[in-house]
Amino acid sequence: MFLEQVTRVEPHLGPLARWAETLRRPRRILTVDVPIHMDNGQIMHFEGFRVHHNTSRGPAKGGIRFHPEATMAEVMALSAWMTIKTALVNVPFGGGKGAVRVDPSQLSMSELERLTRRYTAEISLILGPDRDIPAPDVNTNPQIMAWIMDTYSMTVGSLTTGVVTGKPVNLGGSLGRADATGQGVFIVASRTAQKLGMDIAGARVAVQGFGNVGGSAARFLHSAGARIVAVQDVGGTLYCEKGINPFALTQHLKAGLSLTDFRGPGVLGRADFWDIESDILVPAALENQIDDVVARRLRTRIIVEGANGPTTPAGDDVLRERNIVVVPDVLANAGGVIVSYFEWVQDISALFWDEHEVSVRLRRLLEAAFEATWDTHLEKRIDLRRAAYVLACRRVLEARELRGLYP
Ligand code: NAD
Secondary structure, three states: OOOHHHHHHHHOOOOHHHHHHHHHHHOOEEEEEEEEEEEOOOOEEEEEEEEEEEOOOOOEEEEEEEEEOOOOHHHHHHHHHHHHHHHHOOOOOOOOEEEEEEOOHHHHHHHHHHHHHHHHHHHHOOOOOOOOEEEEEEOOOOHHHHEEEEEEEEHHHHOHHHHHOOOOOHOOOOOOOOOOOHHHHHHHHHHHHOOOOOOOOOEEEEEEEOOOOHHHHHHHHHHHHHHHEEEEOOOHHHHHHHOHHHHHHHHHOOOOHHHHHHOOEEEEEEEEEEHOEEEEEEEEOOOOOHHHHHHOEEOOOEEOOOOOOOOOOOOOOOOHEEEEEEEEEHHHHOOHHHHHHHHHHHHHOOOOOOOOHHHHHEEEHHHHHHHHHHHOOOOOHOOHHHHHHHHHHHHHHHHEEEEEEOO
């Protein structure tokens, strides 16, 4: 998908297109063996990866996922999307990503800690606050980031909070990080609605995925007066034309109850989710959800991609034909990486901001990226995804050209 996306923007890069091959090739790839003692005395080996896709504009930045099906190809693509995302929102980072092939639900807490520490030690030769700054991703969390920070600090012999973001607030984390991605989804959804003359108050919203991103986006949208008419998560699909209260639903899920046991809304079949009429659809669960078949069924006006890669290129083509506006993932879910950047800035300056300051600065960076993307889309008559890629690829390749080739 990423290679296809590069091919699609290449004609819009002008003379910089001669550097385009840079985008197709990760700068460096590290595969590591991660052996750990299990609680039962056995020794088990896991495979780990860390990829620096591009570092022309700054240190590599991107999450670490623990997943039994993680592959190098997936990590390479995810690292490339980080290059695009950091360039688009204009933070001084490149793109990176990492993974360990493991099912963390099968590990005890102490096994998980040993795995995290050994993986960190193995990749520490390419980590550092000015080289590569990981963050949480699928199945990793603030506690795991704290272990990464501690392991790296012990390795180099001094406390280095800026080596990883998404840490607990008590350990150099930033206020506002938990809701940053959802808030970003809300900001770009509101701006898009405004451009199309749609009032966010009263707009009907369907959300797929009610985790960190989907749940918090729904809460922000609801607070602005939007009506959350449908929610789908791994457990099922809820539908209510009058609107579902996402705060009450969050409490319900926190209590360990299933989505479909939530009182009030009706329960629909999984596939029916795509037929629900809405003004804004927020896919915030998994990749490859909206292919050409689903894209033909949708009854919505705006798609705001909270998840990474929820729309396939074939799905994109159908949506363009049908005049459904797609706000691409690299813009829509960039709130997380923006506040990660703020966390790194606060760590290296040892000066911490209040939540209001984080939120104001987040809005400023994201709105600037949104406006630039919207203007490029109008000027070049290309969809928003292509416009975002043109802006980001230009920034990356300009930096590449200015730096030149070493030696
Ligand atoms: P999460 O684990 O908190 O939530 C995932 C949600 O998706 C859950 O509600 C889960 O029930 C639901 N889900 C899982 N499988 C599903 C299925 N088959 N059908 C419907 N729903 C399903 O994850 P998250 O952090 O909210 O991330 C969601 C997406 O957003 C991912 O693509 C992630 O890469 C992307 N993203 C997250 C962040 C962030 O800051 N958390 C930042 C950028 C992008």
